[in-house]
Amino acid sequence: MASWQWQARDFLFCGVCGTLLTFDSVRSASCPLCGFKRKAKEIEGKETRYIVTAEDIRRELKIDPFEEVLVQRPVITKSCPECNHSKAEYYSRQMRSADEGETTFYECTECRHKFTD
Ligand SMILES: [Zn+2]
Ligand SMILES: [Zn+2]
Known part of the structure; x- marks a missing residue:
């Protein structure tokens, strides 16, 4: 199904700041910007169980939410x-x-x- 492929690709991005994760080894990936880490195993198995939101990760890592608000002004x-x-x-x-x-x-x-x- 096309939907999980999209999610799997989405999973390669940092859940905290949205930066593309860098693979440190075949076993883990980390965010070059904020250091958020993700195990490759999770990435492989994620189509069935990845329902963690960025909000959950922030809470877990105790990172203050920072939203980039792009408002187009007239x-x-x-x-x-x-x-x-x-x-x-x-x-x-x-x-x-x-x-x-x-x-x-x-x-x-x-x-x-x-x-x-
Ligand atoms: Zn990050
Ligand atoms: Zn001017």
Whole structure:
């Protein structure tokens, strides 16, 4: 079945940080980035019993969860006061004091300068 082949391939990636595991020997593989280790035996037999989630592994290894949040911000036409580039990403943030309301921030797509209106 195609589904377990996909999972087996998925198993070659670090469950913690998603980096491709390096085989130290025929018996084990480890993550070059965070040192997470996995036995080759587990990889072979995994089609029947791999249901461990990244969350479980983090808990087991006591690693703080770090999520890479890739949010695509909308880009609008706005000229940058720093470099005069005409496009900026924008996002709004609730200010700490309620009466300030929401402030819209712009970030130049060219020089990453952040500015407000
Ligand atoms: Zn890793
Ligand atoms: Zn700029």
